[in-house]
Amino acid sequence: MATETQRSTGRRRNPATRATILATAFDVVAELGYAGLTIEKVAARAGVGKQTIYRWWPNKGALVLDAVLERTAGSGPEGADGAPAELPDTGDLEADLIAVLVATVAEFADPDFDRALRGLTAAIIEDAELAGAYRERLDGPMRELKKRRLRRAQEVGQLDPDVDLDLAVDLVFAPVAQRWTERSGDLTPDGARAVVRHALRGLAAR
Amino acid sequence: MATETQRSTGRRRNPATRATILATAFDVVAELGYAGLTIEKVAARAGVGKQTIYRWWPNKGALVLDAVLERTAGSGPEGADGAPAELPDTGDLEADLIAVLVATVAEFADPDFDRALRGLTAAIIEDAELAGAYRERLDGPMRELKKRRLRRAQEVGQLDPDVDLDLAVDLVFAPVAQRWTERSGDLTPDGARAVVRHALRGLAAR
DNA sequence: TTGTCAAGACGAAACGTCTCGTCTCTTCAA
DNA sequence: TTGAAGAGACGAGACGTTTCGTCTTGACAA
Numbered sequence: 504m505a506t507e508t509q510r511s512t513g514r515r516r517n518p519a520t521r522a523t524i525l526a527t528a529f530d531v532v533a534e535l536g537y538a539g540l541t542i543e544k545v546a547a548r549a550g551v552g553k554q555t556i557y558r559w560w561p562n563k564g565a566l567v568l569d570a571v572l573e574r575t576a577g578s579g580p581e582g583a584d585g586a587p588a589e590l591p592d593t594g595d596l597e598a599d600l601i602a603v604l605v606a607t608v609a610e611f612a613d614p615d616f617d618r619a620l621r622g623l624t625a626a627i628i629e630d631a632e633l634a635g636a637y638r639e640r641l642d643g644p645m646r647e648l649k650k651r652r653l654r655r656a657q658e659v660g661q662l663d664p665d666v667d668l669d670l671a672v673d674l675v676f677a678p679v680a681q682r683w684t685e686r687s688g689d690l691t692p693d694g695a696r697a698v699v700r701h702a703l704r705g706l707a708a709r
Numbered sequence: 710m711a712t713e714t715q716r717s718t719g720r721r722r723n724p725a726t727r728a729t730i731l732a733t734a735f736d737v738v739a740e741l742g743y744a745g746l747t748i749e750k751v752a753a754r755a756g757v758g759k760q761t762i763y764r765w766w767p768n769k770g771a772l773v774l775d776a777v778l779e780r781t782a783g784s785g786p787e788g789a790d791g792a793p794a795e796l797p798d799t800g801d802l803e804a805d806l807i808a809v810l811v812a813t814v815a816e817f818a819d820p821d822f823d824r825a826l827r828g829l830t831a832a833i834i835e836d837a838e839l840a841g842a843y844r845e846r847l848d849g850p851m852r853e854l855k856k857r858r859l860r861r862a863q864e865v866g867q868l869d870p871d872v873d874l875d876l877a878v879d880l881v882f883a884p885v886a887q888r889w890t891e892r893s894g895d896l897t898p899d900g901a902r903a904v905v906r907h908a909l910r911g912l913a914a915r
Numbered sequence: 916t917t918g919t920c921a922a923g924a925c926g927a928a929a930c931g932t933c934t935c936g937t938c939t940c941t942t943c944a945a
Numbered sequence: 946t947t948g949a950a951g952a953g954a955c956g957a958g959a960c961g962t963t964t965c966g967t968c969t970t971g972a973c974a975a
Contacts, residue, residue, distance in 0.1 A: 513918030514974050520920075536835045541964065552921040557966065625834045627891070628827050629742045634892045642893060669894060670884070670903055674911075677887035678879035684890060685833070686840045687848060688875060697876055705880075705911025719953030720939045726955075747929060758956040763931070 516559070523549050524556060528570040533615035537567065537622030564626035564633040571623050572640060590652040596661050597703055599652065600675055604695040607676075611683050611690055624684065646672055663708050674702045722765070729755050730762060734776040739821035743773065743828030770832035770839040777829050778846060796858040802867050803909055805858065806881055810901040813882075817889050817896055830890065852878055869914050881908045 527549040532540045540563060546553045560566040591599045610616055627634045649672045656662040662671070678698045682688050733755040738746045746769060752759045766772040797805045816822055833840045855878045862868040868877070884904045888894050 512916075512975075514920080516919070538835055542966085543964065546921090550921080552919095552923080553966085554922090554968085555920060558919080621834050624890075625831050628831045628834065629744055631892065638891070638893060642891060646893075666907065667903065670900070670907065673884035673887060673894075674880065674904065674907055677883040678876070681879060681883035681887050681890075684830075684887075685844065685848060686837065687844055687852075688879075694876070697873065698880065701872065701876065701880060701911040702908075703911070705907040705909065718941050718951070720941085720955080722954070723939095748931085749929060752956090756956080758954095758958080759931085760933085760957090761955060764954080 520551065520555065521559070522573070524551060524559075525566075525570045525573040528566050529574050529619055532567055532570065532622040533619045536618055537563070537625045540567070540622065542566075564623075564630050565636070567619075567623050567626055568633060568637060568640070571619055574619070575641070588648070590648050592652060592655060594659075596652075596656045597699055600699045600703070601696050603649075604676065604679055604699060605692045607679065608690045608692060608695050649676065660708055662703075662706055666706055671706050674706065675699060678702075726757065726761065727765070728779070730757055730765075730772075731776045731779040734772050735780050735821075735825055738773055738776065738828040739825045742824055743769070743831045746773070746828065748772075770829075770836050771842070773825075773829050773832055774839060774843060774846070777825055780825070781847070794854070796854050798858060798861060800865075802858075802862045803905055806905045806909070807902050809855075810882065810885055810905060811898045813885065814896045814898060814901050855882065866914050868909075868912055872912055877912050880912065881905060884908075 524545065528540070528545050531545055531548065535544075542553060542556055542563065545551075545566070546556055556566065560569065591602055593599055611620075623637070627637050646669075650668040653662060653668050653671050657664050657666075657668075675698070679690065679695055682690055682694075688694070730751065734746070734751050737751055737754065741750075748759060748762050748769065751757075751772070752762055762772065766775065797808055799805055817826075829843070833843050852875075856874040859868060859874050859877050863870050863872075863874075881904070885896065885901055888896055888900075894900070
């Protein structure tokens with residue numbers, strides 16, 4: 504996965520087949536959940552041999568991670584053109600973070616995305632290796648964007664210059680993520696606003 | 710589970726059998742993880758018929774939830790005597806919350822507890838019904854304790870009286886929980902201290 | 916010639932249901 | 946008070962089914 508080396512001779516991997524499998528996998532996990540996802544089911548729906556899936560993905564978790572990555576490509580740190588995207592920076596830190604968090608809440612409201620991401624999370628929870636791949640390819644880049652935005656706020660004196668940026672990111676974004684994971688309360692734009700407001704008060708420059 | 714009504718006639722449920730099954734289930738999930746836990750394996754190890762498990766628990770998730778509950782009983786909101794416990798209240802809010810969070814970090818450091826709780830979380834992520842039971846029986850009571858401690862802080866003027874207590878709890882405790890879930894960083898007592906310090910700054914009375 | 920692909924056969928493992936015989940506890944009539 | 950009858954719990958494991966991951970086959974493209 505991490506290193507998709509190209510073989511020297513013989514028939515090449517078919518990119519269309521790969522795309523079909525990943526799209527089907529996303530649909531299946533969105534419909535049936537991670538527990539309901541079966542390699543056999545994906546193969547049958549995609550019109551593909553089981554071995555074709557087993558040849559390129561070691562297990563369900565890796566397949567679902569790739570499926571989610573493929574689907575979210577474009578909203579990630581790199582735009583469609585490959586240029587690195589950035590978080591909004593209007594100068595108003597609070598408004599910018601609220602915009603990001605409200606967008607996140609909106610994504611969670613989409614049932615397909617919700618179930619797919621729950622499937623991925625279920626896989627990650629118990630699989631340290633997959634968790635590493637997830638951090639490297641999804642969470643990490645997003646976190647880097649958040650830290651960049653906060654670092655700019657530090658430079659402008661809107662944020663305590665001594666605070667650890669990873670800690671700051673966690674304070675702002677973990678409460679909403681945690682609520683989603685545990686379903687321990689509604690996820691509303693207003694709630695997101697309150698989180699940002701109070702978190703920033705704790706992180707402000709004195 | 711929620712209502713264990715007593716049948717009028719016939720042999721009663723054997724509490725020792727129940728305890729053996731739950732203890733075995735905890736061991737198995739701590740050793741093999743949730744994906745590696747099998748009803749057949751638990752039955753065999755516990756020296757129990759499969760039907761005895763299927764009779765009392767509808768699925769793996771419910772079994773693991775009960776197993777974790779049984780193991781954590783005593784450290785819950787009720788002491789061994791059944792009297793409701795409380796979070797520490799020395800008058801120093803920051804120190805009290807740090808003590809709780811550092812204890813949580815220490816629990817996560819125990820490999821058995823870590824794997825068992827990961828198994829439970831894996832089950833909960835995809836099962837809304839089980840998530841409800843979890844909130845009602847584990848998370849909810851603990852959250853109530855936290856809110857009580859914070860409410861007292863509000864009354865003493867150490868906390869913004871207008872802030873929503875659920876939000877406050879999330880701000881203080883979600884960052885560490887999230888790090889554990891995603892394995893996105895070390896869980897250290899110092900990290901816990903920093904979280905509490907900044908979260909409280911954002912929640913303080915002005 | 917080498918490697919991909921769809922199709923599906925294969926044995927192993929776990930599923931959840933069921934049946935069996937044994938046991939203990941409750942109920943009720945003598 | 947007692948003791949048979951009935952109701953479930955329990956251990957054991959057989960059952961048909963599903964999914965697992967591997968392997969084989971024949972077609973085809975580089």
